[in-house]
Amino acid sequence: MPRYEVRISQTAEKQLRRLPPADQERVAAKASALATDPRPAGTRKLRGYEDVWRVRVGPYRILYSVDDAEVIVIVLKVGHRSRVYR
Numbered sequence: 001m002p003r004y005e006v007r008i009s010q011t012a013e014k015q016l017r018r019l020p021p022a023d024q025e026r027v028a029a030k031a032s033a034l035a036t037d038p039r040p041a042g043t044r045k046l047r048g049y050e051d052v053w054r055v056r057v058g059p060y061r062i063l064y065s066v067d068d069a070e071v072i073v074i075v076l077k078v079g080h081r082s083r084v085y086r
Helices: 010-017 021-033
Strands: 005-008 052-057 060-067 072-080
Touching (some): 005 021, 021 052, 021 060, 021 072
Antiparallel strands (some): 060 072
16 A cells, blocks of 8 residues: 655644644644555545545544545644534
């Protein structure tokens, strides 16, 4: 299985920096793990979008897109589960 390149959008980077430091580390580690397995157990495809997935990290969610042809994972948004889908 090829190793995917993980890219973080400016929006997601800004949202990640606003999290508490301990949570930043957990979310960043989970985002980095998407390089080896872009669709790990527990991920769900979001309805209404062509190729947007979400993964849970405690009360936070990482929304990302996978481009299998280019072998890239793009992190779109990071945030608390109550606000990330807006």
